[in-house]
Amino acid sequence: MMHSLTLSDVxxxxxxxxxxxxxxxxxxxxxxxxxxxGRVTRLASxxxxxxxxxxxxxxxxxxxxxxxxxxxxxxxxxxxIFCPANWRQSQDELRFVLADLTxxxxxWEHSETVAPLRDDRWIQAGEAYERLLAxxxxxxxxxxxxxxxxxxxxxxxxxxxxxxxxLSSAALVAHATSLLVVRQMEPGFTFLNNGPLFxxxxxxxxxxxxxxxxxNVFTPAFDPEEVCRLVDAExxxxxxxxxxxxxxxxxxxxxxxxxxxxxxxxxxxxxWDDMITVDDSPWCRSGMGGYGQTEVGGMLxxxxxxxxxxxxxxxxxxxxxxxxxxxDGVEVPVGExxxxxxxxxxxxxxxxxxxxxxxxxxxxxxxxxxxxxRREPDGTITFIGPKLRMxxxxxxxxxxxxxxxxxxxxxxxxxxxxxxxxxxxWHQAVKAVVALKPSAQATEDELIxxxxxxxxxxxxxxxxxxxxxxxxxxxxxxxxxxxxxHGGGNYPGT
Amino acid sequence: MMHSLTLSDVxxxxxxxxxxxxxxxxxxxxxxxxxxxGRVTRLASxxxxxxxxxxxxxxxxxxxxxxxxxxxxxxxxxxxIFCPANWRQSQDELRFVLADLTxxxxxWEHSETVAPLRDDRWIQAGEAYERLLAxxxxxxxxxxxxxxxxxxxxxxxxxxxxxxxxLSSAALVAHATSLLVVRQMEPGFTFLNNGPLFxxxxxxxxxxxxxxxxxNVFTPAFDPEEVCRLVDAExxxxxxxxxxxxxxxxxxxxxxxxxxxxxxxxxxxxxWDDMITVDDSPWCRSGMGGYGQTEVGGMLxxxxxxxxxxxxxxxxxxxxxxxxxxxDGVEVPVGExxxxxxxxxxxxxxxxxxxxxxxxxxxxxxxxxxxxxRREPDGTITFIGPKLRMxxxxxxxxxxxxxxxxxxxxxxxxxxxxxxxxxxxWHQAVKAVVALKPSAQATEDELIxxxxxxxxxxxxxxxxxxxxxxxxxxxxxxxxxxxxxHGGGNYPGT
Numbered sequence: 010m011m012h013s014l015t016l017s018d019v020x021x022x023x024x025x026x027x028x029x030x031x032x033x034x035x036x037x038x039x040x041x042x043x044x045x046x047g048r049v050t051r052l053a054s055x056x057x058x059x060x061x062x063x064x065x066x067x068x069x070x071x072x073x074x075x076x077x078x079x080x081x082x083x084x085x086x087x088x089x090i091f092c093p094a095n096w097r098q099s100q101d102e103l104r105f106v107l108a109d110l111t112x113x114x115x116x117w118e119h120s121e122t123v124a125p126l127r128d129d130r131w132i133q134a135g136e137a138y139e140r141l142l143a144x145x146x147x148x149x150x151x152x153x154x155x156x157x158x159x160x161x162x163x164x165x166x167x168x169x170x171x172x173x174x175x176l177s178s179a180a181l182v183a184h185a186t187s188l189l190v191v192r193q194m195e196p197g198f199t200f201l202n203n204g205p206l207f208x209x210x211x212x213x214x215x216x217x218x219x220x221x222x223x224x225n226v227f228t229p230a231f232d233p234e235e236v237c238r239l240v241d242a243e244x245x246x247x248x249x250x251x252x253x254x255x256x257x258x259x260x261x262x263x264x265x266x267x268x269x270x271x272x273x274x275x276x277x278x279x280x281w282d283d284m285i286t287v288d289d290s291p292w293c294r295s296g297m298g299g300y301g302q303t304e305v306g307g308m309l310x311x312x313x314x315x316x317x318x319x320x321x322x323x324x325x326x327x328x329x330x331x332x333x334x335x336x337d338g339v340e341v342p343v344g345e346x347x348x349x350x351x352x353x354x355x356x357x358x359x360x361x362x363x364x365x366x367x368x369x370x371x372x373x374x375x376x377x378x379x380x381x382x383r384r385e386p387d388g389t390i391t392f393i394g395p396k397l398r399m400x401x402x403x404x405x406x407x408x409x410x411x412x413x414x415x416x417x418x419x420x421x422x423x424x425x426x427x428x429x430x431x432x433x434x435w436h437q438a439v440k441a442v443v444a445l446k447p448s449a450q451a452t453e454d455e456l457i458x459x460x461x462x463x464x465x466x467x468x469x470x471x472x473x474x475x476x477x478x479x480x481x482x483x484x485x486x487x488x489x490x491x492x493x494x495h496g497g498g499n500y501p502g503t
Numbered sequence: 504m505m506h507s508l509t510l511s512d513v514x515x516x517x518x519x520x521x522x523x524x525x526x527x528x529x530x531x532x533x534x535x536x537x538x539x540x541g542r543v544t545r546l547a548s549x550x551x552x553x554x555x556x557x558x559x560x561x562x563x564x565x566x567x568x569x570x571x572x573x574x575x576x577x578x579x580x581x582x583x584i585f586c587p588a589n590w591r592q593s594q595d596e597l598r599f600v601l602a603d604l605t606x607x608x609x610x611w612e613h614s615e616t617v618a619p620l621r622d623d624r625w626i627q628a629g630e631a632y633e634r635l636l637a638x639x640x641x642x643x644x645x646x647x648x649x650x651x652x653x654x655x656x657x658x659x660x661x662x663x664x665x666x667x668x669x670l671s672s673a674a675l676v677a678h679a680t681s682l683l684v685v686r687q688m689e690p691g692f693t694f695l696n697n698g699p700l701f702x703x704x705x706x707x708x709x710x711x712x713x714x715x716x717x718x719n720v721f722t723p724a725f726d727p728e729e730v731c732r733l734v735d736a737e738x739x740x741x742x743x744x745x746x747x748x749x750x751x752x753x754x755x756x757x758x759x760x761x762x763x764x765x766x767x768x769x770x771x772x773x774x775w776d777d778m779i780t781v782d783d784s785p786w787c788r789s790g791m792g793g794y795g796q797t798e799v800g801g802m803l804x805x806x807x808x809x810x811x812x813x814x815x816x817x818x819x820x821x822x823x824x825x826x827x828x829x830x831d832g833v834e835v836p837v838g839e840x841x842x843x844x845x846x847x848x849x850x851x852x853x854x855x856x857x858x859x860x861x862x863x864x865x866x867x868x869x870x871x872x873x874x875x876x877r878r879e880p881d882g883t884i885t886f887i888g889p890k891l892r893m894x895x896x897x898x899x900x901x902x903x904x905x906x907x908x909x910x911x912x913x914x915x916x917x918x919x920x921x922x923x924x925x926x927x928x929w930h931q932a933v934k935a936v937v938a939l940k941p942s943a944q945a946t947e948d949e950l951i952x953x954x955x956x957x958x959x960x961x962x963x964x965x966x967x968x969x970x971x972x973x974x975x976x977x978x979x980x981x982x983x984x985x986x987x988x989h990g991g992g993n994y995p996g997t
Binding site for chain 2 (some may be wrong): 193315329352
């Protein structure tokens with residue numbers, strides 16, 4: 010255990026090394042590292058008192074809040090697993106998460122979707138949560154191995170339902186450190202958590218900020234004017250912004266009402282560059298990002314490690330290895346397409362309660378990302394696209410299998426396939442190709458409403474086309490034929 | 504093994520991700536990452552053929568050379584442990600290392616000290632080494648867990664003899680990554696290995712340069728003009744330089760013969776700052792260094808993480824925890840002196856073949872550094888001095904126990920104690936206080952020559968004082984009384 014370093018340990022060290030540094034800002038709440046450490050100890054005690062044991066799951070049903078970070082750290086202290094659920098999900102989806110994860114404790118914020126699901130043991134955010142902390146005893150906890158999972162994030166609907174990727178403290182700390190390297194984060198870094206914390210893209214920067222002893226500012230969800238206000242008030246270094254979000258923030262601050270100069274971020278537009286400080290770190294200099302997924306802790310490759318490189322995804326994280334493997338587990342030659350596979354310090358510990366999927370994803374001793382890639386002659390990597398079809402609508406990934414599954418629960422539907430069609434605003438729009446049962450009837454609007462009742466709104470089809478039969482290739486829809494017949498295209502990576 | 508990342512793995516990934524990058528420069532020799540990877544595989548095959556198995560030790564007796572990095576990486580690939588011995592040691596000291604480490608293979612460079620010790624199985628650097636590689640088959644190796652030790656560095660003479668600190672790939676990779684963070688190292692980083700690779704101070708930057716896929720330039724030992732030539736020729740980013748070494752390099756380049764502008768380093772003097780590019784990374788900005796030792800992989804705290812802080816050693820590495828503990832294992836209050844103790848990803852795996860010492864150093868589940876420190880009110884750490892006495896002569900640490908042991912092997916010596924006296928040039932000079940056996944005789948020069956025959960020259964006493972008896976406190980010399988009586992002082996940290 011001499012080599013173990015959990016998220017809880019990181020916090021415990023900051024409480025000593027950074028007694029005067031603000032760890033958390035959320036509305037009126039401001040916590041220094043010692044205050045956060047003390048609250049996390051009480052929260053862990055409270056969870057323990059509620060019967061949460063090592064390996065048990067604790068679920069958060071709500072938007073971004075300081076409680077998300079506190080619950081994660083308390084679970085790390087206790088050896089439990091924290092899951093911030095996607096609050097944009099439908100009731101049916103949330104019911105699935107509850108049944109799949111079997112949480113020992115649930116914390117919730119009031120919403121019309123969540124309220125009807127709750128039971129009496131659930132703790133509501135706000136007063137009940139604060140009372141729980143206030144009443145909890147301060148006690149000591151045994152050291153937890155950093156190889157134990159401590160965060161669960163639902164992702165990738167391989168079989169029509171998402172799975173919870175389990176991330177250990179060791180993986181989260183390693184990934185955070187890789188961001189410290191590429192983003193050149195320093196003490197004093199202040200991150201605005203305005204993207205959803207149930208996505209690894211926001212969570213990874215929240216945890217890197219924790220790792221370097223910086224300040225995490227929380228806001229429930231993205232609001233351009235509120236982003237401006239918080240950047241100004243808290244001298245924020247970085248927020249979760251890209252593409253259209255940057256334009257929206259620039260527009261909200263068009264009059265220069267707020268001082269955004271503390272933001273050290275990517276160049277984007279002349280207007281934006283004038284408001285902020287254009288940053289020179291590899292992360293900002295070479296085009297943010299690279300290739301990543303929840304299962305590798307966030308980023309597997311970084312554009313910032315491959316300035317001027319040929320590959321569109323950059324080069325691997327300093328803490329991971331990448332191989333482009335064929336279906337036989339053998340590395341494919343440079344320039345040829347294979348599956349992007351990985352090993353290393355940042356990798357997940359498998360999906361919760363998915364033994365078959367875990368065996369399949371770790372074939373030949375390498376994590377199989379499910380994504381296709383290519384090694385360029387200069388050694389950089391190009392991401393080509395998902396091995397299974399994926400549709401990109403706005404910033405969201407839509408997996409056809411998941412939408413098809415929803416469509417097929419409608420009594421009139423015999424079969425269904427989902428494709429992505431080019432969309433000027435959202436890159437792609439979801440299109441359903443549906444075969445109805447003999448003599449059954451259903452309208453386009455009816456089927457869209459049906460899916461809307463089962464899945465997050467952004468997953469619902471924008472268009473429905475009716476056909477007699479869905480063309481097949483083996484057991485799966487023949488997506489190429491469907492694309493050709495129904496205007497599919499613009500898939501990510503093409 | 505999905506989460507394992509050995510030094511060998513790092514190299515294997517660079518061979519794919521950086522096919523055109525120069526990994527190694529040594530005289531006329533230039534190796535790209537794929538070339539280095541191929542040579543390391545052949546060297547590992549050759550070691551395997553020589554009977555080197557997992558956990559076996561491989562010893563290097565020579566100055567800096569490309570072979571040091573190749574042997575380390577080959578040992579990592581094979582699961583063996585590489586030790587670059589201190590080439591400044593005496594024959595007696597080297598004999599001790601050979602007997603202590605029981606290496607399965609020894610590689611040596613010709614020197615007057617080493618030549619008389621060699622046996623026929625030893626491989627000489629140069630032709631014999633290259634022949635070994637050329638003749639070796641290319642084979643595959645099983646994956647090695649990164650928790651296995653792969654580097655042994657002799658350090659700290661607790662009981663009068665040094666011990667080999669064992670460092671795993673996991674610790675070395677974690678420490679390298681901490682340097683990437685604080686030094687803000689990027690791809691393209693070129694490090695000149697002009698300090699001794701048997702010291703962690705040089706080795707840690709060599710490995711951080713490997714980690715980020717940079718270029719390691721090797722030179723046998725420090726030569727100011729050669730440093731200038733190599734910086735100019737190889738566009739070196741950083742060399743192993745501090746204090747008087749910087750002055751010597753600036754002096755060697757007084758006429759501006761060489762272009763040193765590629766060096767991104769600390770400000771030092773007006774003359775120096777004009778020659779180089781003053782670097783703004785936390786490592787260079789806030790005064791290089793912090794507190795460290797071989798047993799923590801190099802640095803445990805960084806000044807660069809505590810700009811403007813009160814503590815003279817800065818704040819802990821993002822990958823380690825520090826506690827200031829009392830002798831009972833309980834944390835001492837802020838402002839009080841205790842032992843600097845640590846846990847985390849960069850820590851060593853104990854000393855080779857020292858079970859009692861290992862148990863003692865890991866009391867209460869924390870690595871005990873043997874050094875005294877204090878937590879300041881702002882959370883930063885001040886290093887106070889070694890718990891056991893240590894003398895600082897030039898850049899070298901001299902442990903009294905080691906010199907005392909050497910003195911006591913002289914037939915005329917009954918007892919001896921060693922203290923440090925202030926010295927205008929070397930900070931401290933070694934002074935021996937000696938009690939001779941009844942009616943035995945020995946002169947100051949004779950005793951100095953005796954020690955010189957057993958230990959590195961810098962450890963020999965500069966002064967010898969004769970007394971009737973050495974004052975004791977329990978079993979150890981009463982150093983305070985000895986200092987008071989014989990002019991001791993200027994100890995590091997005071």
